[in-house]
Amino acid sequence: MQKLDSSANYVKFMPPFYFKVVIVGVICAFISLFVAPLWILTVLLLLFPFYAPLLTGKYYMEPIGNKPNYVVISRDQFKEYKKNHNLSDNLNLKKDYDAKLANALKNGSIFLIRPTDSDFEKWGFNENGNPNLNLSIELHNNDHVLTFPQSNSKKSFYLESIDFTPNIETSMAIKGKTGSSLIGGALFGGVGAVVGSSGKRKIETTKTEKDSVAYMHLISTDLKNEENFAVNAKQQNVNLLQGKLTVSQTFLQNKFQGxxxxxxxxxxxxxxxxxxxxxxxxxxxxxxxxxxxxxxxxxxxxxxxxxxxxxxxx
The missing domain is CATH 1.10.1200 (Non-ribosomal Peptide Synthetase Peptidyl Carrier Protein; Chain A)
Known part of the structure; x- marks a missing residue:
C-alpha cells in the first residue's frame, strides 16, 4: 500500500475499472427490462463501487489540487485518515478547486497536456506510473513563465520552440444508392451505366487528426538549463501553446543581457x-x-x- 502525502487533502476516488463494472450493470438493467430478468446481478454490479473497498480492503484516494495521481491505501489507513479529516469539507475543497481549474483553462492560464510514457517517468509526474492523464502546464502572470505543478521538477521554464507534425488520417467512403448504375446500363447501355453511377453515388473524403508527439524545447528561467519535453498533442493544442507561451530569441537575448x-x-x-x-x-x-x-x-x-x-x- 502507498502512503498519503501529509501536505495534501484527499477525497475518495472511483478508479476507471469501477466505472466499467457500473456500465455493465446499466446494460444488465436494459436486458432485464426487455429480454430476461437479471435484477440481482444488476443490483450487484451497480452497487459495486460501494462494497468493493470492503471486499478488497483497498481505498482509492485522490489528492486535491496540483498533486500526483490517486493513491491506494488500506482499510486501516482510510479509517485513520477519516478520523483526522472531514471528508465532506474535502469534497467542498475539490469543488472549489475544480471550478478554479475550469476558469484557468478558459482564460488560458493553464493548459492540459499528456506526456509521452518515457517523459512521464523522466519528469516524475506520478509515482503510480499512469501516463493516461492530462497534466497541467501553468502560465504565471502572463509573463511566459511556465511550470509543471504536478512534476517533481520545481523549475520554471520558457518555451523556446515546438517541433510538431500533425498526424492526419484520410478515409474515403462511397455514398449513394446501390444498383443505379446497373439500372442505367440496362436501359441505355454502357453510357447509361456511367450516367447512372455518377448521378447517384459520390465519394466522400474524411480527414481525422490523431494524437502526434510534440517536442517542446524548454529553457529554464535562469537560462542555465535546457530540456526537451515530449507530449501527445493535436494541432489545436500546439497552436495554443505557441500563441501563449513561445518566447522569441530577442526576448531571451534581452534576458541574457540583463x-x-x-x-x-x-x-x-x-x-x-x-x-x-x-x-x-x-x-x-x-x-x-x-x-x-x-x-x-x-x-x-x-x-x-x-x-x-x-x-x-x-
Whole structure:
C-alpha cells in the first residue's frame, strides 16, 4: 500500500475499472427490462463501487489540487485518515478547486497536456506510473513563465520552440444508392451505366487528426538549463501553446543581457560545452572553441588545459 502525502487533502476516488463494472450493470438493467430478468446481478454490479473497498480492503484516494495521481491505501489507513479529516469539507475543497481549474483553462492560464510514457517517468509526474492523464502546464502572470505543478521538477521554464507534425488520417467512403448504375446500363447501355453511377453515388473524403508527439524545447528561467519535453498533442493544442507561451530569441537575448557578468560567463560556458560535446567537429576545432572561451575569460587556463588533454586523449 502507498502512503498519503501529509501536505495534501484527499477525497475518495472511483478508479476507471469501477466505472466499467457500473456500465455493465446499466446494460444488465436494459436486458432485464426487455429480454430476461437479471435484477440481482444488476443490483450487484451497480452497487459495486460501494462494497468493493470492503471486499478488497483497498481505498482509492485522490489528492486535491496540483498533486500526483490517486493513491491506494488500506482499510486501516482510510479509517485513520477519516478520523483526522472531514471528508465532506474535502469534497467542498475539490469543488472549489475544480471550478478554479475550469476558469484557468478558459482564460488560458493553464493548459492540459499528456506526456509521452518515457517523459512521464523522466519528469516524475506520478509515482503510480499512469501516463493516461492530462497534466497541467501553468502560465504565471502572463509573463511566459511556465511550470509543471504536478512534476517533481520545481523549475520554471520558457518555451523556446515546438517541433510538431500533425498526424492526419484520410478515409474515403462511397455514398449513394446501390444498383443505379446497373439500372442505367440496362436501359441505355454502357453510357447509361456511367450516367447512372455518377448521378447517384459520390465519394466522400474524411480527414481525422490523431494524437502526434510534440517536442517542446524548454529553457529554464535562469537560462542555465535546457530540456526537451515530449507530449501527445493535436494541432489545436500546439497552436495554443505557441500563441501563449513561445518566447522569441530577442526576448531571451534581452534576458541574457540583463544578467550579471558571472552568470553570463556561466551560461556561455555551458552552452559552448554542450554544443562541442554533441558536435561532430574534429578535436582541433573543439580546442579552438575552448581557446575562444579562454580568451574571453570565461574559463581558466587550467580548465582549458584539462579540456585540451581530454580532446587529444593525452
Amino acid at each position: 544578467m550579471s557578468q558571472d552568470d553570463q560567463k556561466t551560461i556561455t560556458k555551458q552552452t559552448v560545452e554542450s554544443n562541442v560535446d554533441t558536435s561532430t567537429m574534429d578535436a582541433a576545432d573543439k580546442i579552438a572553441k575552448y581557446k575562444s572561451l579562454l580568451d574571453q575569460g570565461i574559463i581558466t587556463q587550467d580548465e582549458f588545459n584539462t579540456k585540451k588533454k581530454q580532446l587529444l586523449n593525452i
